[in-house]
Amino acid sequence: MHAPRIPRSVTLRNLFRLARRPIPVFTEYLDRYGDNFILSISEARVTHFTRDAEVARHxxxxxxxxxxxxxxxxGEMGKxxxxxxLTNAGDSWLRQRRLIQPGFHRRRIEALQAEMQAVIDDECAGAAEQPSFDLFRFTREVAFRIIVRAIFTRGFGTADTKRLHYILDELQAFVIYPIRLPFLRGPLRWxxxxxxxxxxxHExxxxxxxxxxxxxxTRGPAPDDLLQMLVDTRYEDTGEPMDDEQLIDEVLILFAAGYETSANALAWTLWLLLKHPEELRKLRDSPDPxxxxxxxxxxxxxxxxAWITDRMALGPDEAGxxxxxxxxxxxxxxxxxxxNPAYYDDPETFRPDRMHPDRKRERHPFSFLPFGGGPRQCIGNHFAMLEMQLLLRHLIDTYRLESVGELPEPIPKPFITLHQDRIVPVRLRSEQ
Ligand code: HEM
Structure with missing residues (x-):
């Protein structure tokens, strides 16, 4: 038995709403048809959507x-x-993952802590001098500079950083069109x-x-950064290093996968803390990590x-x-x-207590997938958790974060990652 299929008339009626704001449309379908449904825009593009943790685990x-x-x-992102x-597949992916995985070991990432902290101190001090700034813009700036510094501890100047930041933003904003609206692929080319x-x-x-x-x-001792890790690592079978083009691919993917995601999570976390001052106070009073x-x-x-991900079935199967x-x-x-209320009661409410390790153990292991799951789980999860903790701790301990005017209520806007759909003006005041 297939999952229920959304009738063609409903799909066509919702096509543009789906392209602009897919989350409420998916949620309507899930509430109506159950935790799994099939959506097909054309016979060539049939997608089984799920919010069932067991199907995700399968x-x-x-x-x-x-x-x-x-x-x-x-294809589309890889182009x-x-x-x-992130964009590789099959044997080539496995070979690369084995090669790179040790470089993302928790201890190796902790060695980058001082570099991350230097960026955070500098960015926060700069922000505190401004009368106000947009929250998401700030977290993007910090997260981008952190990943630049983690990859190239030296050498990458301010102008290059700005240019690369601009290019990556342009590419991420553009690539969404051919993905969401495949019929635009021709016109985008023409x-x-x-x-x-x-x-x-190319630039x-x-x-x-x-x-x-x-x-x-460069002669002399090499810096202990991610670029050097990619340069030094060797394939197990041949003992050879990566070729330059593959290495550049890996660096670009670290930028693409590792910057906007963290910036997003940080912006939403700070917004939630502004909305729930009691939680902010609790964090300020307790240094408990x-x-x-x-x-x-x-x-x-x-x-x-990463609000959604996808996979294609290579052969017939059964799931859930x-x-x-x-x-x-x-x-x-x-x-x-x-x-999904099956895993979280009162799911729309912000309740950090439910993430207590004991409570998490009681839930389905695939009911919480911010970093995905299985062998293709995010390689940068320790990196992301470390940079987020460092920034939040520094902000909470050293500054007072305030909303400028009434705190806006942004709606999640799904690009490749989950943006805030409006500006959240804030200011930082030094506590000292
Ligand atoms: C809060 C921040 C982050 C979130 C929410 C996040 C989320 C994810 C998710 C869900 C996946 C799996 C996608 C899939 O299975 O289709 C993934 C993969 C990946 N992430 Fe992250 N990520 C974050 C930060 C980072 C950072 C900081 C880096 C690098 C420094 C990074 C590098 C990667 C890479 C390279 C992959 C592909 C792994 C593979 O397929 O082998 N991510 N990420």
């Missing part, structure tokens, strides 16, 4: 060999960002939009290439930066009692899983 972990990343990630870990963005991607590659060449040419982690996790439950056909896309609706 696809991402139990039978992951039968599922590959869809053409959306490997601009190359074939780094009107030169695709070409313009391919050129930007980003060159910025990274220059750094790589400089690094290879566990509670800070609970706050971040509860924020990512409500607003998961439903038939999956070969070639079907599985839309793993992470936002929906996190808001």
């Amino acid at each position: 696809v991402l972990q139990r039978n992951h060999r039968n599922y590959e990343k869809s053409e959306i990630q490997t 601009y960002l190359g074939r780094g870990l 009107t030169g939009q695709e070409g313009r963005h391919l050129k930007l991607a 980003a590659r060159n910025l990274v290439r220059v750094q790589l060449q400089e690094r290879r040419g 566990t509670y800070l982690i609970q706050v971040i996790e509860e924020s990512m439950r409500l607003y998961p930066p 009692g439903f038939t999956i056909d070969e070639g079907m896309t599985m839309g793993l609706f992470i936002y929906g899983i996190h808001h």
Whole structure:
């Protein structure tokens, strides 16, 4: 038995709403048809959407060999960002993941803490001098500078950082169109939009290439950063290093996967803390790192930066009692899983207590997937948790964060990651 299929008339009626604001449309369907439904825009594009943690576990972990990343990630995103870990697939992905994984070990990432902290201190001090600023703009700036510093502890100047930041923002904002509205792919090509963005991607590659060449040419002790890790690592089977083009792909993917996601999570967490001053007070009064982690996790439950991911079935299968056909896309609706009342009572409410390790253990292990699950789980999860804790701790201990005027109520706007749909003006005052 297949999951219930959304009638064609309903799909057509909602097409533009779906492209602009998919989350409320998916939620309506889930409330009406159950935790799984099939949406097909054309016979060639049939997607089984789910907010069932067991189906997610089946696809991402139990039978992951039968599922590959869809053409959306490997093709459309890969066209601009190359074939780094996030956009790679099959044997090539596995080989790269094995090669890079040790570099993201918790202890290696902790070695980058001082670099992260230096960026945070500098950015917060700068922000405190401004009369007001937009929350999400601030967290994007911090997260981007942190990832730049973690990859290239030296060498990447302010102008290059700005340019790369601009290019990545342009690419992430653009790539959403051919993904959401596939019928625009032709027009985007004819009107030169695709070409313009391919050129930007080429420029980003060159910025990274220059750094790589400089690094290879530098004498003396090498810095302990992510670039050096990628340069030094060797394939187990051949003992050879990565070639330069693959290395540049991996660097670009770290930027793309590791900056906007963290910036999003930070912006939502800070907004939630402004909205719930009692939680902010609790954090200020207690240096307990566990509670800070609970706050971040509860924020990512409500607003998961990676709000959806997908996989394509390589062969026929069955998941959660439903038939999956070969070639079907599985839309793993992470936002929906996190808001599913089957796993969370009163799911729309911000309650960090529910992320206590004991409470988490009682729930389905795939009911909380901010970093995905299974073998393709986020490689940067320790990195992200560390940078978020460092920024929040510093802000809470050193400054008073205030909303300028009444706190706006942003609605989550799903680009590739989950943006805030409006400006949240805030200011920072030093407590000293
Ligand atoms: C709060 C911040 C972050 C969130 C919510 C997040 C979320 C995710 C998710 C859900 C996936 C899995 C996607 C899938 O299965 O289709 C993923 C993969 C990935 N993430 Fe993150 N991420 C974050 C931060 C980072 C950081 C800081 C880095 C790098 C420094 C990073 C690098 C990657 C890479 C390379 C992959 C692909 C892994 C693979 O397929 O082998 N992420 N991330």
